[in-house]
Amino acid sequence: MTDPRWLDDEEMRAWQAFVATSALLERRLDQQLREDVGLSHLQYGILARLSLAEGGAMRMTELADSMLNSKSGLTYQVSQLEKAGLVQRAPCTIDVRGVYAALTDEGRQLMQRAAPGHVALVRELLIDALxxxxxxxxxDGLGEASRRMLAEQECAQPTTP
Amino acid sequence: MTDPRWLDDEEMRAWQAFVATSALLERRLDQQLREDVGLSHLQYGILARLSLAEGGAMRMTELADSMLNSKSGLTYQVSQLEKAGLVQRAPCTIDVRGVYAALTDEGRQLMQRAAPGHVALVRELLIDALxxxxxxxxxDGLGEASRRMLAEQECAQPTTP
DNA sequence: CGAAAGTTGTTCGAATTCGAATCACCTGCT
DNA sequence: AGCAGGTGATTCGAATTCGAACAACTTTCG
Known part of the structure; x- marks a missing residue:
């Protein structure tokens, strides 16, 4: 535990830019989605993930893992989305404990209304600045970084002495 | 409002990498700081910002602006940090309404204990992957993006007809 | 001066987050 | 079969977030 290598100027510049962009972008996207279609960025993310899934449906845990969110957080958000009629829960036949979250027609329609504006803002705020x-x-770089973090996460080897 | 330019493969790859890294990194840093020194990433950020400030003190609004946080959020967090003895509020002599948040000795010491591990993790999870x-x-790229968003934010020109 | 408009920081209520605990169920092993 | 341990989803309480409303003060300008 010696003195760790500090960040040099270039590294610091990259780190600060990353943190600032991350915070500002999240805030802006959330805000726009809210006033545009009444969804939080997280809710949009959930619907977007479901859109891509086979049949517009996924198991809760699979969905939670693919998002940032904890399982309990997902339960809450899916309940909200269900109240709004955008998602519907369905029992899983193979495993009685399992629950599918499935996009409804209304949910799919909302996504079609929401996506263009969202993509446009992502482009305006980030993509077009690059x-x-x-x-x-x-x-490449962030892809590698996220891949490493994900890989690390799955190494939860129990050391049973 | 025609069909907006969709994201091509490369753009999508960058966007997804950015979002994933952002979420994973935030979670990891928060977690480590919590078990290391009992601070959230946001609290660490506040203390770090104060460390850099002249005399280890800043006005509440200035501090809130320099962080992501809303003003009410900052009031809450500074109260928490004050309870923990890491920060102290002080009245502002020039403007009676104003309040300074000032780092205490204890706060400064905690930062010295927290910083090495935090930097090491930032390096391990992000910097060293690049x-x-x-x-x-x-x-350069994210610096430009964040600069644009900040600039936009300050253009709140009221159109008074 | 003195009223109008803007700032500053806090408080309030509602919404959201997390982790720990829980319950019901599946899987592997004997 | 039957038990031990693991898994899937939810519920619970505590902590945190936000924006709107507020009170106190400053600044601006007629």
Whole structure:
């Protein structure tokens, strides 16, 4: 536990830019989605993930894992979305404990209304601020970073003495 | 409001990498700080910001603006930090309404204990996953993006007819 | 001066988050 | 079969978040 390598100027610049962008972007996207279609960014994320899934439905845990969220947080949000008629729960036949969250027609329609504006804002605030080279560097670099974190997460090997 | 330019593969790859990294990193840093020194990432951020300030003190609004946080959120967190003895409020002599949040000795000491581990984790999870070129691209690209968002924010020109 | 308008920080209520505990159920092993 | 341990989803309480409303003060300008 010696003195760790501090961040040099360039590293600090990258780190601060990353944190600032992350915070500002999250706030803006959330705000726009709210006044646009009445969804939080997280709720949009859930619906978006479901849109991509086979049949517009996923098991709760699978959905929770694919999002940032904890399982209890997902239970709450899916309940909210269900109240709003955008998602419907369905029992799982293979495993009685299991629950599917399935996109409703209304949910799909809302996504079609929400997506263009959302994508446009992502483009305006982030993508269009980047050169093509920067875009590639970010895709590669952050892709690698997130892959590492995800891989680490799955190594929960129990050491049973 | 025609069909907006969708994201192409490369853009999508960058966007997803960014979102994933942002979420995973935030979670990990928060978790480590909590078990290391009992601070949330936000609280650490507040103390870090104060450390850099002249005399270890800042006005509440200035502090709130420099962080992501809303003013009410800051009031809450500073109260928490004050309870923990890491920060102390002080009245502002120039403006009676004003309040300074000032780092205490204890707060400064805690930061000295917290910083090395925090920096080490930032390095491990993000910095060390990037090549030097990627680091520079991120610093430049995301720096530009965050600068644009901040600039936009300050243009709240009232249109008084 | 002195009223109108803007700032500053806090308080309030509602919504959201998390982790721990819980209950019901599946799986593997003997 | 039957038990031990693991898994899936929910519920609960505590902590945190936000925006709107507020009170106190400052600034601006006629």
């Amino acid at each position: 050169t093509r080279d920067q875009l590639t560097a970010i895709a | 090549t030097r070129d990627q680091l520079t691209a991120i610093a």
